[in-house]
Amino acid sequence: MDLYTLVKVAHIIGAAVLFGTGAGIAFFMLMAHRTRDPTLVAHTAQIVVVADTIFTASAVVAQPLTGGTLAHLAGFPMFSGWIGLSLILYGVTGAFWLPVVWIQIRLRDLARAAARAGRPLPPAYFRLFRVWFVFGFPAFFAMLGIIWLMVAKPTF
Incomplete structure (x- = not known):
């Protein structure tokens, strides 16, 4: 296998990890959030923080x-061209992903505190969750755009 093919495979795997981990994290956080159970939310958010640290950050x-x-x-x-546009979209993704990482940690901590105290999730949790949810859309669509650009390689 030549160097170009080896690097291309690594790049495709990285894109799959970024997109797949992001979609998976969003799904599991949303499902946990819908229960409004602080213990479940805290546990899920902890796993999400670890997954983001290991998989997303590496990719x-x-x-x-x-x-x-x-x-x-x-x-x-x-x-x-398409590479420059991909880099711009990558910056957009990062601009929304970095705050989301902090928000996930904060959501986890708020849910942990509520679970320990035997209380429902606090209003601050719900405010942050809304921001987390909204920030996912630009990052998701920017990643779709990057993947399309990688495959189509359009000329501008």
């Missing part, structure tokens, strides 16, 4: 490295 670092290597090996200009 976030790997994607620009593998993408940059692919662009270099293929002779594509790095900051123009």
Whole structure:
């Protein structure tokens, strides 16, 4: 297997991890949230924080490295055309993902405190959850755009 193919496989796996982990995290957090059970929410949020730390953060670092290597090996200009647009969308995704990581940690902590006290989830939890939920949409659609650009490689 040549270097280009090896790096391309790593890049595709990274994209799948980013998209799949993001979709999975959103699903499990939403399902836990719907129960309004502080213990379940705290447990799910803890798993989500770990998954984001291990999988999403690793892929976030790997994607620009593998993408940059692919662009270099293929002779594509790095900051123009579909690659430049992909980088802009990647920045959009990151701008929404970074606050979401902090929000997930805060949601976990609020749910833990409520569970320990035997109380329902506090209003602060619900305010943060709404922000978390809304921030997922631009990140999700930006990732869809990046994947489309990776596959279609349109000319501008």
